Amino acid sequence: EAGVAQSPRYKIIEKRQSVAFWCNPISGHATLYWYQQILGQGPKLLIQFQNNGVVDDSQLPKDRFSAERLKGVDSTLKIQPAKLEDSAVYLCASTTGAGIRTEAFFGQGTRLTVV
Amino acid sequence: RKEVEQDPGPFNVPEGATVAFNCTYSNSASQSFFWYRQDCRKEPKLLMSVYSSGNEDGRFTAQLNRASQYISLLIRDSKLSDSATYLCVVNDYNQGGKLIFGQGTELSVKP
Numbered sequence: 388e389a390g391v392a393q394s395p396r397y398k399i400i401e402k403r404q405s406v407a408f409w410c411n412p413i414s415g416h417a418t419l420y421w422y423q424q425i426l427g428q429g430p431k432l433l434i435q436f437q438n439n440g441v442v443d444d445s446q447l448p449k450d451r452f453s454a455e456r457l458k459g460v461d462s463t464l465k466i467q468p469a470k471l472e473d474s475a476v477y478l479c480a481s482t483t484g485a486g487i488r489t490e491a492f493f494g495q496g497t498r499l500t501v502v
Numbered sequence: 503r504k505e506v507e508q509d510p511g512p513f514n515v516p517e518g519a520t521v522a523f524n525c526t527y528s529n530s531a532s533q534s535f536f537w538y539r540q541d542c543r544k545e546p547k548l549l550m551s552v553y554s555s556g557n558e559d560g561r562f563t564a565q566l567n568r569a570s571q572y573i574s575l576l577i578r579d580s581k582l583s584d585s586a587t588y589l590c591v592v593n594d595y596n597q598g599g600k601l602i603f604g605q606g607t608e609l610s611v612k613p
Contacts, residue, residue: 429603430589432600435600442597443597443600478545490548491548493547
């Protein structure tokens with residue numbers, strides 16, 4: 388079974404530039420999460436999708452971050468314009484969403500450096 | 503107060519030691535609980551789900567105390583390969599399966 392795919396693996400941009408990350412969840416997984424993990428901290432939930440609908444985006448900085456999952460499969464996360472404090476690993480995870488003990492599978496993440 | 507809080511760590515222990523990590527959560531309506539392991543520069547991976555009666559998987563034991571809103575992970579006979587960051591995760595199914603992570607506890611097992 389293929390895992391969660393993310394690209395790119397690494398990205399270096401200057402502040403005020405824009406950047407986009409892509410995630411392809413495990414086939415059949417209805418729930419998709421985007422997390423931001425700053426070095427030395429736990430993953431922080433940015434947005435959660437159930438199929439193509441947003442379940443929670445309360446911690447997404449909407450003035451600069453946006454995300455979509457138009458067909459309920461792939462998802463993109465965009466930052467525009469980037470700030471130095473956006474330097475982090477962006478993790479995508481997916482679950483079947485079918486039960487309370489369902490396991491979340493993570494992609495390898497995109498490591499963003501803003502200079 | 504953070505939704506999920508863990509022992510700050512790091513924990514530095516010798517091989518063969520027993521080590522315990524603690525985690526507290528603020529939302530009493532939370533319904534399921536997990537421990538994830540994250541190796542350096544890797545993605546988190548599920549270590550154990552935590553059941554209400556407590557559960558054991560080899561050298562690892564997880565326990566849940568709903569009254570105190572507290573979760574623990576015990577590792578016995580530590581191995582060098584146990585060195586990693588351990589993340590406590592809480593799932594609130596009523597909020598659509600929102601998964602909230604603690605900040606992680608780093609474990610370093612030394613020879």
